[in-house]
Amino acid sequence: MDTLTMRTGFEVELLAPAGSDRQVLADEIAARVHGHVRRSFHADSEPSTVPGVGVFRHLSPAFDVVDVDGRPVARVVDDITISADLAAVPGRPGHRGWYRVLSDDARLLRLIERHADPEASLGTVLEPVAELFGVGVDVLPAAARVDDTAGATVAVALPLPPGRERPCEIITPPLAAGHRDALEQLLAPARDLGFTVPKEAAVHVHLDAAPFRAPQAFANLVRLFGHWRGVLWSVLGTNPECVRLAPLPQALVELVEEPWEDGGWVPLRDAARATGLTKYADVNLTQLVSARPLRETVEVRILPGGIDTDAIVGSAAVVEAVLRRCLEHGPLPRPGAGADLDPHAALDELLAVVRR
Numbered sequence: 001m002d003t004l005t006m007r008t009g010f011e012v013e014l015l016a017p018a019g020s021d022r023q024v025l026a027d028e029i030a031a032r033v034h035g036h037v038r039r040s041f042h043a044d045s046e047p048s049t050v051p052g053v054g055v056f057r058h059l060s061p062a063f064d065v066v067d068v069d070g071r072p073v074a075r076v077v078d079d080i081t082i083s084a085d086l087a088a089v090p091g092r093p094g095h096r097g098w099y100r101v102l103s104d105d106a107r108l109l110r111l112i113e114r115h116a117d118p119e120a121s122l123g124t125v126l127e128p129v130a131e132l133f134g135v136g137v138d139v140l141p142a143a144a145r146v147d148d149t150a151g152a153t154v155a156v157a158l159p160l161p162p163g164r165e166r167p168c169e170i171i172t173p174p175l176a177a178g179h180r181d182a183l184e185q186l187l188a189p190a191r192d193l194g195f196t197v198p199k200e201a202a203v204h205v206h207l208d209a210a211p212f213r214a215p216q217a218f219a220n221l222v223r224l225f226g227h228w229r230g231v232l233w234s235v236l237g238t239n240p241e242c243v244r245l246a247p248l249p250q251a252l253v254e255l256v257e258e259p260w261e262d263g264g265w266v267p268l269r270d271a272a273r274a275t276g277l278t279k280y281a282d283v284n285l286t287q288l289v290s291a292r293p294l295r296e297t298v299e300v301r302i303l304p305g306g307i308d309t310d311a312i313v314g315s316a317a318v319v320e321a322v323l324r325r326c327l328e329h330g331p332l333p334r335p336g337a338g339a340d341l342d343p344h345a346a347l348d349e350l351l352a353v354v355r356r
Contacts, residue, residue, distance in 0.1 A: 004179040004313060006320050009206040009297065012170045012183075012312065013079050013305055014190055015198040018089040021096070021165035026063035026076040028189040035067040039118045041101075042077035043109060057109045059101040060160065061118070074186050075171040078164060081243045084199040086163035094122075094142075094159030101125065103155045112155055122157050129155060168195065174206070179316070184309040191307055201305020202242045205316050206297035209288045211327055215268050218288070219256035220326035221298070225283045226253035227334045228350070232282070232322070234343040236315055238302040244280040245301060251275040298323070321351050328353050 016022060026037045042062035045055050062077040099122040103109045115128040123139045130137045130146045133154060138145045144157040170190070175182050212218050225232070226248050232238070238245070252275040260268045272289045279286045284299035300323075303315045326332060332350075339346035 004175075004317055004320055006323075007174050007176045007208050008179060008316060008320070009174045010170070010172045010183060010312070010316070011204040011206075012187070012307070013082060013198060013201040013203070014168045014170065014195045014307060015082060015085055015201075016166040016168055017194040017196070018091070018166070020193065020195075022076045022078070022168035023061070023063050023096075023165075025168055025170075025190055025193060025195060026065050026074075028193060029074060029076075029186055030065045032189060033065070033067045033073055033185065035065060035073060038064040038066065040064050040075075041113050041116070041118050042075075043113060044078065044080055045106075046080050056102050056104060057106055058103075059109065059113055059116075060164070061098045072173045074173075077169050077171065079167045079169040080164075081200050082167035082198045084241070086166060090162040091165070093162050095162075095165040097121065098160040098165060099125070099157050100160055100164075101155055101157050108154055122159065125157055126155055167198065180309055180313050183312060187307055187309050187312075195307065197305045197307050200239070200241050200243055202239055202245075202301060203303035203306060203312055203315065204299055204301045205303060205319055206295070206299050207320070207323060209293070209296045209298050212288055212298055212323075213265050213269070215256075215260040215263075215265060216329070216331075217327050218265070218268065218272075219260070220328075220332040221283070221285070221323070222248060222252055222256045223332040223334075224322055224326055225281075227332075228322075228339075228347075229282060231335055231339050231343040231346050232302060235347050236302055236318060237304045239304045242302075242305070246278070246281045248281055248283070248285075249276040252277065318347075322347070325351055325353060 016024065030037045040062045041059040043057065043059055045057045047055060060078045062075060064075050065073040067073050101112055101116065103112065112129050115132065116125050123144050126137050126144050126146045133146065133148045135146060135149060142159055146154045148154055170186050172182065212221050229247055252272055255271055255275060269289045277286055277289065282302045284301060287293040287295050288298055300319050306312050335346050
């Protein structure tokens, strides 16, 4: 299995060498395709240490590579799950003058992203936001803040934490063909520049969601990641240090065994949303069951980190094969009694239906 036929997008987590950063890689990729780099924002979230605030959402420096015709080649962003390797060589805060914009409200952050200039300095980036609220920006020695007219904080800009310039997630556009060549175009520069695979790294693959918006296909997808988790982790070599992985909710695994064919997709979709689904699982089904999806993909998150193109494509081909098996007629069986002793044989037997 080394050829991909389904439309697939990749997210590859890497680490820049000490003293370098993700913009260096973006610039090198752009130079090799005779394109250019556009600065942008990347939105993410992390647990808050402030009492009463569960999560802080932030915008961090991101870099969009386009080719000579303006077509997207890759997006290069931070990944806050990458942290273990930063402790040894933490660096200094505010590398290159980089900063993050923080807010405790996702709606406000989307508004800020729409109006703020990613090329602006820390002291000026919040000026358009302040204008929206009819206030000024409080510029401090190492921060900038906007409070509304009632004194409630809208957003704060702070220097990028030490070392956070080094994590580098490469996000490809959806690839309909030539997957290996397109990926190698991104990973060869990374290898040449000394980028490495961080301790917590994973590779995520996104595949079209549309075929799985049907009761039988969706049920098989849930059965695959609900019952075959150990086999998949073993065959793919999932990184045990990878964070933000989890099994699917047991309520969802039980839900798909109910008779849904007559009721159709929409009732199952709505019921599935109520089972506690989260994107931070072995497979991210949240967009599949959303009534208003932001992207039309199923995201498989258990591929091991890597910087070798053939290894990544090989793992992605296994994922493609098992997802195709989910689209075959009939319920997906459970692994046999010896699956834990020979997971490769168990998976091979599962895929035999696709090969016939």
